[in-house]
Amino acid sequence: MAGVKRTLAVDLGGIALSTPLVAASGTFGTGREGGLLDTRRLGAAVSRSITLAPRKGAPSPRVAETASGLLWSVGLQNPGIDAFLADELPRLTRTGIPLFVSIAGSSLEEYVRLASVLQDVQGIAGIEVYLRGEGEAQEGEPFLSSAEHVVGVVGAVSRLSRLPVVAKLPVSLADLVESARGCVRAGAHGLTIDGSAPGMAIDTARLRPEVGAISGFLSGPAVRPFTVRAVFEVARILPEVPILAAGGVWTGNDAVELLLAGAWAVEMGTALLVDPSAATAAADGILGYLKHKGLASPADIRGRVRIPEPGTGEEAG
Numbered sequence: 001m002a003g004v005k006r007t008l009a010v011d012l013g014g015i016a017l018s019t020p021l022v023a024a025s026g027t028f029g030t031g032r033e034g035g036l037l038d039t040r041r042l043g044a045a046v047s048r049s050i051t052l053a054p055r056k057g058a059p060s061p062r063v064a065e066t067a068s069g070l071l072w073s074v075g076l077q078n079p080g081i082d083a084f085l086a087d088e089l090p091r092l093t094r095t096g097i098p099l100f101v102s103i104a105g106s107s108l109e110e111y112v113r114l115a116s117v118l119q120d121v122q123g124i125a126g127i128e129v130y131l132r133g134e135g136e137a138q139e140g141e142p143f144l145s146s147a148e149h150v151v152g153v154v155g156a157v158s159r160l161s162r163l164p165v166v167a168k169l170p171v172s173l174a175d176l177v178e179s180a181r182g183c184v185r186a187g188a189h190g191l192t193i194d195g196s197a198p199g200m201a202i203d204t205a206r207l208r209p210e211v212g213a214i215s216g217f218l219s220g221p222a223v224r225p226f227t228v229r230a231v232f233e234v235a236r237i238l239p240e241v242p243i244l245a246a247g248g249v250w251t252g253n254d255a256v257e258l259l260l261a262g263a264w265a266v267e268m269g270t271a272l273l274v275d276p277s278a279a280t281a282a283a284d285g286i287l288g289y290l291k292h293k294g295l296a297s298p299a300d301i302r303g304r305v306r307i308p309e310p311g312t313g314e315e316a317g
């Protein structure tokens with residue numbers, strides 16, 4: 001449509017991104033990879049998850065291809081926060097795109113210490129809180145065992161943080177909507193809804209699990225419907241909260257689908273590992289969609305899925 005000034009820029013409640021495409025944690029590299037990834041069409045990136053002390057991570061192999069996606073278990077391999085800040089962060093911020101630092105802890109105290117270290121660091125757009133680690137909230141219960149534990153961690157980090165805090169919540173969380181609401185009430189700026197699902201694959205010839213950690217998480221296009229549903233459920237309860245959707249985004253149309261469900265931006269993981277130019281193609285795809293629909297920006301798509309009215313004969317089957 002003539003006269004429409006089109007942009008891919010999005011505003012995540014005060015965090016300006018040049019496009020709604022964000023490199024997901026663990027898939028953006030460490031800044032050593034040089035020009036492998038085309039970062040021009042990325043609006044932001046998330047670092048791999050960082051712990052206080054270095055972690056060796058899971059035994060190899062850490063990824064395995066399946067017919068329906070990538071099975072991964074990295075076991076939080078990272079150099080620890082001090083080495084990350086000294087070596088990795090300067091390289092990552094040199095890319096020029098906003099960077100979120102993902103933090104992972106095995107206790108509430110560890111999360112709080114990580115968040116307080118990051119307060120004085122320049123050049124970070126925000127913190128993403130990863131809760132899938134092997135940590136325990138209390139008495140042997142993992143953080144993800146209840147909304148109360150999730151909110152406890154995210155609230156503690158948000159209260160002391162001057163940086164915007166985004167809570168990364170798996171779609172498999174029993175009380176996803178309750179947890180999402182609780183995190184926002186406790187001070188989270190936004191939410192990343194993560195569709196990757198626990199999984200396992202077995203090499204039948206060798207009679208062994210395909211990944212060294214025995215089981216891992218499945219990501220890639222197969223999990224996108226999980227992400228779409230969860231984003232839709234959370235966004236309709238919290239329409240004013242920035243939501244990033246992670247899980248199964250490969251093409252521009254995949255991104256549009258999640259924006260229609262209510263996401264403000266999307267994270268791309270597996271796609272970037274397989275095809276470092278995937279974000280460029282996805283950005284072109286979103287622009288093409290905006291043009292075709294005569295819309296100006298991704299915000300015009302957000303939450304616009306049309307739900308048939310009961311009684312119109314259009315009800316879902």
Ligand SMILES: Cc1cc2nc3c(=O)[nH]c(=O)nc-3n(C[C@H](O)[C@H](O)[C@H](O)COP(=O)(O)O)c2cc1C
Nearest residue numbers: 024025026049072130219220246247248268269270
């Ligand atoms: C090899 C690999 C490593 C990952 N490492 C992390 C990590 O350190 N922290 C994290 O929050 N998510 C991690 N993830 C999950 C991704 O950030 C993303 O949530 C998930 O892969 C779903 O998105 P996708 O279907 O686009 O890959 C990792 C994923 C992969 C494939």
